[in-house]
Amino acid sequence: xxxxxxxxxxxxxxxxxxxxxxxxxxxxxxxxxxxxxxxxxxxxxxxxxxxxxxxxxxxxxxxxxxxxxxxxxxxxxxxxxxxxxxxxxxxxxxxxxxxxxxxxxxxxxxxxxxxxxxxxxxxxxxxxxxxxxxxxxxxxxxxxxxxxxxxxxxxxxxxxxxxxxxxxxxxxxxxxxxxxxxxxxxxxxxxxxxxxxxxxxxxxxxxxxxxxxxxxxxxxxxxxxxxxxxxxxxxxxxxxxxxxxxxxxxxxxxx
Numbered sequence: 001x002x003x004x005x006x007x008x009x010x011x012x013x014x015x016x017x018x019x020x021x022x023x024x025x026x027x028x029x030x031x032x033x034x035x036x037x038x039x040x041x042x043x044x045x046x047x048x049x050x051x052x053x054x055x056x057x058x059x060x061x062x063x064x065x066x067x068x069x070x071x072x073x074x075x076x077x078x079x080x081x082x083x084x085x086x087x088x089x090x091x092x093x094x095x096x097x098x099x100x101x102x103x104x105x106x107x108x109x110x111x112x113x114x115x116x117x118x119x120x121x122x123x124x125x126x127x128x129x130x131x132x133x134x135x136x137x138x139x140x141x142x143x144x145x146x147x148x149x150x151x152x153x154x155x156x157x158x159x160x161x162x163x164x165x166x167x168x169x170x171x172x173x174x175x176x177x178x179x180x181x182x183x184x185x186x187x188x189x190x191x192x193x194x195x196x197x198x199x200x201x202x203x204x205x206x207x208x209x210x211x212x213x214x215x216x217x218x219x220x221x222x223x224x225x226x227x228x229x230x231x232x233x234x235x236x237x238x239x240x241x242x243x244x245x246x247x248x249x250x251x252x253x254x255x
Contacts, residue, residue: 024049043085045062097122100120118148145185172209195227
């Protein structure tokens with residue numbers, strides 16, 4: 001059973017989407033996954049999903065919803081327990097992009113983990129779900145990605161002896177889909193981390209950008225570059241790039 005929580009979310013079995021027959025059951029499942037390292041109390045679930053209802057009503061409905069989750073995921077009461085007013089979901093029998101994301105993030109200095117995280121983060125957590133409880137987890141994932149892009153590139157400076165120049169430069173190139181999502185996330189921040197610029201040049205891009213900058217190759221000589229802001233302003237950045245590229249650069253679009 002595969003559960004997708006980044007971007008368009010859902011529950012899948014061999015690429016076929018599974019319907020739990022209750023949106024609330026599905027939301028409770030996501031909540032339990034987000035809190036998979038601990039048992040969640042009945043009181044917590046009641047407050048988040050049944051605020052204002054009587055305890056007897058909540059317990060009856062919660063038992064029904066947990067049954068729907070077990071049936072949909074093809075698991076039993078040992079995998080999804082409700083005992084002593086505590087609810088615990090074992091994730092041993094499910095595959096979930098959020099769980100993989102967090103596992104790779106624990107090994108963030110590993111080069112493979114870096115790319116796996118960027119591959120998994122296909123969109124914001126539970127994209128489009130407006131429930132208030134989602135927001136802290138969503139923001140956490142966004143900040144983890146921003147930390148990764150900013151911190152990992154800088155950390156390479158301290159371990160670059162382990163990599164060839166070619167490998168080091170290769171770490172700056174990212175996928176266009178992720179670049180667009182990063183631009184959207186960047187625009188929502190009060191303080192921008194990157195200046196997105198589309199340029200055209202015959203110069204070797206790897207020789208001209210910093211380790212902290214990111215780029216997407218749009219064509220043979222056209223690039224979308226995310227320049228780390230730091231204390232730079234756009235006017236100064238353009239002047240700096242003209243010198244760095246020896247005037248062999250034209251600015252197609254400055255966002």
